[in-house]
Structures are given as structure tokens and as C-alpha cells.
Amino acid sequence: MKARYLGLSALLICALAGCSQPVPSGTAPAQATAAATGSPVSITDFANRTVQLQQTPQRIVALSNGEVDIVYALGGSVVGRPTSSHGAPVKKAEQAQMIGSTHELDLEKVALLQPDVVLGNYPMNExxxxxxxxxxxxxxxxxxxxxxxxxxxxxxxxxxxxxxERAQQLNDQLTQHIAALAERSQTANTKPKALLVYGAPGTYMAALPNSLSGNILELAGGSNIAADLPGLQSFPQYAQLSTERVVEADPDYVFIMTHGNSEEVKAGFLKEMQDNPAWSSVKAVQNNHVEVLPSDLFGTNPGTRVTEALDQMHQLLYPSDTYE
Structure with a gap:
């Protein structure tokens, strides 16, 4: 069968750039040390940059929702948050000024907020x-x-x-959550096979295991059918989607992630499948297991709410599994 590739557009690349970017291997772990408010703070970020702050920052601008969530989970707050039509990820952040995003920072709005620190994406915001x-x-x-x-x-x-101390508590809770899911998944004879599709209307590609959503899929007990596909040069966490490869792998589930109109994206993807009769042989299509995942939990960094993403993915993969 001749492989059929679904297109990749500049719109989707822009959306992806605002969500996550590759971190080169060998990058030093992020570190930070701080004393009480008013004391100097020394930070080594994901770009291995040492950033010196005169004191614990009080006025914080975050360019993505994941960092907004984490700041509030730690007991802090932000004065600036990403521009969004869906509201803030944390109710307390609703009053914060919207200042653009990782791929389109509104410097004028940021300057008016007089921030101590701006939280950006590596490497996009370098x-x-x-x-x-x-x-x-x-x-x-x-x-x-x-x-x-x-x-x-x-x-x-x-x-x-x-x-x-609060950061350690959050990380310990997340580690325990992952361990509990792994234990639950071990009871299954085989891992459900899934395809993760990142899409905008008319544009679709496959998320790989080295993407956040791909990692969530594996930690939740799923098997990614795109694991052996080559990543795109600009975005190695994603691959060009081949219909032939999907039909051959025969996934049990197809999950769609989007930043746009989810129903429009799902309708467009279903049309792509209807236009190619080969999709009718795929288990996920036959069993109506084609799902649009919540955009605030998948395809972008959900921060500490990643536990919700893990649970939702596990429940989709193992619908008969019940929680006490």
C-alpha cells in the first residue's frame, strides 16, 4: 500500500512552539537556591544559565499555563499570564494581565507590569x-x-x-501517583495500543514517546504505535503521520489533541478517515474509540495537573479499571 501522508502546516508548528521544545541531551539539571524573601536567589535554569535575583521574586510573569499552575501550587502568584480565550488554569490567576505567549510575547504589556522575573520556554524564548x-x-x-x-x-x-519543602512534597506526590498507576497497569496481559494525533483543522501528525503527551501515554500504561517513526527535524517530539503505518499497527485507540476548535478538528480527522477506506479496518475506528483529549491537560504543559492527565489517560486505556 502506498503511504499517504497527512499535511503539516505553519499554524500547527506555531502552536507546538508555544507548548514544548526539545531540551538537548546533556543539559544540566535545573537547580535553584533561595533563602527567605529579601535574600538573593541564584537559579540555574533549563538552558544551564545562572540567573541572579536580588530577592525572592514577588512580581512574576509566566508565558505558559504550566508555569502559572506550578507557581500557585507552590503558594505564589503571577501578575501576568498567557493570553487565552479559555480562562486561566488557576482561578486565582484570572485577574492577572494577559501578555501574549511563548511564541508572541507582548513586551509592552509585560513592561507595564514591572515584573521581577519572566518565566519562558527553552529554547524558544532565548x-x-x-x-x-x-x-x-x-x-x-x-x-x-x-x-x-x-x-x-x-x-x-x-x-x-x-x-x-512544598516543591519536594509536590514531586513526592507525583512520583507516588506514577508508581500507583504502574502497579495498576501491570495487571493487564497486554498494553493497549494507541495513536496520539496532534491536530489543527486539516493538519495532523503523530506525537512520539519523547513528547509530554507520549510520556503520559506510556506512564498511564499504553503503547505508542508511532514510537519507531522518525521525528520531524524542527520538532523531534512529533512525526509525519502515515496512514499506511497506522493501518499496519492497528491501534486500539486514537487520541486527538488540539489547541483549536476540538469538534472541528475531530470532524476533520474523521473525514480524513472516511475519505480513505483503509481506516475502516482499524480497531479504534471500528469500536468508535476516537477521542478528543482536553486541551488543558494534553498537548500543553498542565503543570501539577499532570496527575489528572495521567488518570484520564489510564481510564481511557483501561475503561474496566475502577478507582476506589
Whole structure:
């Protein structure tokens, strides 16, 4: 069968850039040390940059929702948050000024907030460091391509806010949550096979295990049918989607992630499948196991709410499994 590839557009690349970026191997672990408010803070971020702050930052701008969630989970707050039509990830952050995103920072709005620190994406926001420093703020860079990366973010921001003990508690809870899911998944004879599709209307590609959603799938007890596909050069966490490869792997589930209109994306993807009769032989299609995942939990960093993403993925993969 001749492979049929589904297109990749600039729109989706832009969306992906705002969610996560690759962290080169060998990057030093994020570290942070801080004393009480008013004492100097020394931070080593995901770009292996040492950032010196005169005191524990009080005015924080975050360019992605994951960092907003983590800051509040640690007991802090933000004065600036990502622009979104879906509201803030934390109710207490609703009043924070919307200041653009990782791929389109509104420096004028940020400057008016007089932040101590701006939390950005590595490596996407490296180019913005001089502009942020020009308004008297520091930039701290991180990213989340795995649950382990989220734990590194928690450690980093916990040190920055002098909340190391709380950060350790959050990470311990997450580690225990993952261990409990692994134990539950071990009772299954075989792991359910799944395809993770990242999409915008008319554009679709497969998420690989080295993406955050791919890592969530594996930790929740699933098997990623795209695991052996080559990653895209610009975004190695994602691969071009081959219909032939999907039909051959015959996934039990197809999960769709999107930043746009979820129903429109699902309808478009279903049309793609209807236009190619080969999809009718796929178990996920035959059993109506094609699901759109919540955009606030998948395809972008959910912060500490990654536990919700893990639970939801596990329940989709193992619908007969019940929680006490």
C-alpha cells in the first residue's frame, strides 16, 4: 500500500512552539537556591544559565499555563499570564494581565507590569532575553517534554520562591501517583495500543514517546504505535503521520489533541478517515474509540495537573479499571 501522508502546516508548528521544545541531551539539571524573601536567589535554569535575583521574586510573569499552575501550587502568584480565550488554569490567576505567549510575547504589556522575573520556554524564548532584561526583569527558561521535566520545573520554581519543602512534597506526590498507576497497569496481559494525533483543522501528525503527551501515554500504561517513526527535524517530539503505518499497527485507540476548535478538528480527522477506506479496518475506528483529549491537560504543559492527565489517560486505556 502506498503511504499517504497527512499535511503539516505553519499554524500547527506555531502552536507546538508555544507548548514544548526539545531540551538537548546533556543539559544540566535545573537547580535553584533561595533563602527567605529579601535574600538573593541564584537559579540555574533549563538552558544551564545562572540567573541572579536580588530577592525572592514577588512580581512574576509566566508565558505558559504550566508555569502559572506550578507557581500557585507552590503558594505564589503571577501578575501576568498567557493570553487565552479559555480562562486561566488557576482561578486565582484570572485577574492577572494577559501578555501574549511563548511564541508572541507582548513586551509592552509585560513592561507595564514591572515584573521581577519572566518565566519562558527553552529554547524558544532565548531570543527574548535581551528585551526582557532591557525592562529591568530577569528571564528564567524551562520546558516540559516529559513528566520528569515537570518535576524539574517544580524544583526550579520551588527554589526560586523559597518553597523547597512544598516543591519536594509536590514531586513526592507525583512520583507516588506514577508508581500507583504502574502497579495498576501491570495487571493487564497486554498494553493497549494507541495513536496520539496532534491536530489543527486539516493538519495532523503523530506525537512520539519523547513528547509530554507520549510520556503520559506510556506512564498511564499504553503503547505508542508511532514510537519507531522518525521525528520531524524542527520538532523531534512529533512525526509525519502515515496512514499506511497506522493501518499496519492497528491501534486500539486514537487520541486527538488540539489547541483549536476540538469538534472541528475531530470532524476533520474523521473525514480524513472516511475519505480513505483503509481506516475502516482499524480497531479504534471500528469500536468508535476516537477521542478528543482536553486541551488543558494534553498537548500543553498542565503543570501539577499532570496527575489528572495521567488518570484520564489510564481510564481511557483501561475503561474496566475502577478507582476506589
Amino acid at each position: 531570543k527574548d532575553i535581551p528585551a526582557v532584561e532591557s525592562i529591568g526583569a530577569q528571564m528564567v527558561l524551562s520546558s516540559a517534554n516529559s513528566v520528569a521535566d515537570i518535576q524539574r520545573q517544580i524544583t526550579l520554581l520551588g527554589g526560586m520562591l523559597a518553597k523547597e
